[in-house]
Amino acid sequence: MSKFVVVSKYSFPLDAHIAKASLESEGIPAYIADEHTVNMQWLYSDAIGGVRLYVAETFETEAKAILALNFSADVDSAFEATPEHCPQCNSTHLANYTKGKKPAFVLFILLGFPLFFYQHGRKCMDCGWFKESE
Template identity: 60%
Template sequence: MIVVGRFSFPHEAHIAKANLESAGIESFIADEYTINMQWLYSNAIGGVRLMVNEADEAEAINILQADFSEALDDTEVCEDTCPHCGGIELVPHTKGKQPAFLVFILLGFPLFFYRQGYKCNSCGEFSEKL
């Protein structure tokens, strides 16, 4: 077995392994469980290793180095608009997060009275759904 890739975290190695398996190349992930138990050891032991058979080394390296960004279809862009002003500058926002944190600090247990939604940078209004 030959190492064709090293990754800091196991999930990165699994993505690469799935990419190789879709091309019919059998691969093996080494040191995955060690990194899962103590992720601080990742740099010390060389990360999570993705290994393939010697015969598949060149093809595996080509697949892992390939750029598939051209395959993405970016012609259809969905732009949500603010229901209040029609602006398109929406950002994810959690309303009531600071008061919830203060209650947690003062009482020692959380009271979850915050809401997830979007805040418009144009008008400053908050909306839960678009």
């Protein structure tokens, strides 16, 4: 019997499914844990360690190598996209970000019900600039 190991963790189930599909397309069987918990109560994502992607121990090295591949440049060139730049520091290291997620979780724990004052947007991972999505 093969032992299963975590090869990656994600905040959102969609990201885990994309990674799982990448592995399965290479013939590596994988499964996802805690996706339904995070779908039902997204505030628990950080508390439980996110959505975990498991593979058999025999595939661990190969799976991590596949997940480490970055095809962003290929996608950008295929669609002739130019990278987005931070208006403050001109960095291209921007990511989708949910501002206020952790304080909302703390209030949920303390008060027993969520107060949804978070904002979705883009954040520069270098200087911290944030722009809320329209």
